[in-house]
Amino acid sequence: MSLKPGSNAARDVAAVLHPMINLGMLEEKGPLMISRAKGVYIWDDQGKQYIEGLAGLWSTALGYGNEELADTAYQQLKDLSFQHMFMGKSHEPGMLLAEKLKEIAPLNASRVFFGCSGSDANDTQVKLMWFYNNALGRPNKKKIIGRVKGYHGITVVAGSLTGLAPMHTGWDLPLDCGRFLHTDFPHHYRHAEKGESEEDFATRCANNLEQMILREGPDTVAAFIAEPVMAAGGVIIPPRTYFEKIQAVCTKYDVIFIADEVVCGFGRTGNAFGSQTFNIKPDSVTFAKALTSSYQPLSAVVINDKIYQACLDGSKKLGTFGHGYTYSGHPVCCAVGLKTIEIYQRDRIFEHAAKMAPKFRARLEGFQDHPLVGEVRSVGLIGAIEFVSNKATKAGFTPAGSVGAYAFDRCHAHGLVARNVGDGVAFCPPLIVNEAQIDEIFDKFALALQDTLDHVTREGLLAA
Numbered sequence: 001m002s003l004k005p006g007s008n009a010a011r012d013v014a015a016v017l018h019p020m021i022n023l024g025m026l027e028e029k030g031p032l033m034i035s036r037a038k039g040v041y042i043w044d045d046q047g048k049q050y051i052e053g054l055a056g057l058w059s060t061a062l063g064y065g066n067e068e069l070a071d072t073a074y075q076q077l078k079d080l081s082f083q084h085m086f087m088g089k090s091h092e093p094g095m096l097l098a099e100k101l102k103e104i105a106p107l108n109a110s111r112v113f114f115g116c117s118g119s120d121a122n123d124t125q126v127k128l129m130w131f132y133n134n135a136l137g138r139p140n141k142k143k144i145i146g147r148v149k150g151y152h153g154i155t156v157v158a159g160s161l162t163g164l165a166p167m168h169t170g171w172d173l174p175l176d177c178g179r180f181l182h183t184d185f186p187h188h189y190r191h192a193e194k195g196e197s198e199e200d201f202a203t204r205c206a207n208n209l210e211q212m213i214l215r216e217g218p219d220t221v222a223a224f225i226a227e228p229v230m231a232a233g234g235v236i237i238p239p240r241t242y243f244e245k246i247q248a249v250c251t252k253y254d255v256i257f258i259a260d261e262v263v264c265g266f267g268r269t270g271n272a273f274g275s276q277t278f279n280i281k282p283d284s285v286t287f288a289k290a291l292t293s294s295y296q297p298l299s300a301v302v303i304n305d306k307i308y309q310a311c312l313d314g315s316k317k318l319g320t321f322g323h324g325y326t327y328s329g330h331p332v333c334c335a336v337g338l339k340t341i342e343i344y345q346r347d348r349i350f351e352h353a354a355k356m357a358p359k360f361r362a363r364l365e366g367f368q369d370h371p372l373v374g375e376v377r378s379v380g381l382i383g384a385i386e387f388v389s390n391k392a393t394k395a396g397f398t399p400a401g402s403v404g405a406y407a408f409d410r411c412h413a414h415g416l417v418a419r420n421v422g423d424g425v426a427f428c429p430p431l432i433v434n435e436a437q438i439d440e441i442f443d444k445f446a447l448a449l450q451d452t453l454d455h456v457t458r459e460g461l462l463a464a
């Protein structure tokens, strides 16, 4: 298919270098041009309506077109459109948001550092670990352990924390400096041994982490980073007791625990934070996405006092704390972040999401017996369905990801926005979604799934 000359789609692909897509395929098919959005619905430039099953990119918790957030941004743009936080400057929106995050974040919080994206915040996490250990006189304690299929962003350093092959191959990542390691992908359905319980699988993962730390030398390992639920890696819910066991290993070897709450933060998993849902006690936390419900680009790293005191000492010794972005603590982003949290608390959005979770889970589980469905998983308002070509052997498809991509397209065709994760589909609706809208999401998905089954059958892809 070639794009109509002069159409928006043709003009777009001639001008924009798009993220995260097969560029050749995009040149043929063109982008889906989205022109407006309200609540949990978006519309393309042809006027077709879609229900939002992914909250933008796991992010717009309050849905689209929230007037209060728009008014807050407009007012802040008029009052103080910009001030940086370099060289001792600050402003009220930044101060107030930092205070609020200290109050609600799932750790004994000491200080908040602002950035613009989850990726730059995780870069900050790594730099803080290096600065921290230099300040403590431990120059060798610099390695960071992430997990296979973890996603922590895409910059050179955050991309090195990430454990997904498509973000490494062709990009010379992870950085070849020996400082970035990846431990087990904790997906029980795929990686447990025959008959191994979730608890035993979790013990094995923790033992493997311990062996990795011992192999590398505990005096060389600075930190472990994890998403409470691995989102881009396939919506992987940790096996029971996993984080308690992993955390004990980190504590034993003085390894800082960084919780990447970029997707799980702010009500997604049924509690305010994923760390609470999975009993994680982090030393440092990364926030982005739902921090402003994606109304402004803003991220935050919240650290405990142990890390802060080392930064303080290090900066006194060196004469400065040499880190920061022009837009660290942008006042418009901070004002919107503050208003977003005010709305979450005032309108009891997290409680609402938790109330919707059983319906969301029930609708997902309704697909368990479908011939294409291997595993259904969810917690709170995030979930996924994984496709298999054979339910008994759990065999996937070749090429991997092709059936997920087909289902993704069929979701769009039926007016649903979801996301393919490998050969599966992920759901992460805005937290304001109601029961009727959850039904609408999964009724549309059922049509897409039927199309996918027809396709797989036609192509003879189902195992005999």
Ligand SMILES: Cc1ncc(COP(=O)(O)O)c(C=O)c1O
Binding pocket: 116, 117, 118, 119, 120, 122, 151, 152, 153, 154, 227, 231, 232, 260, 261, 262, 263, 288, 289
């Ligand atoms: C858990 C997690 N961390 C970090 C990031 C990176 O955030 P950003 O895309 O804002 O750089 C993402 C993005 O999806 C994410 O899911």
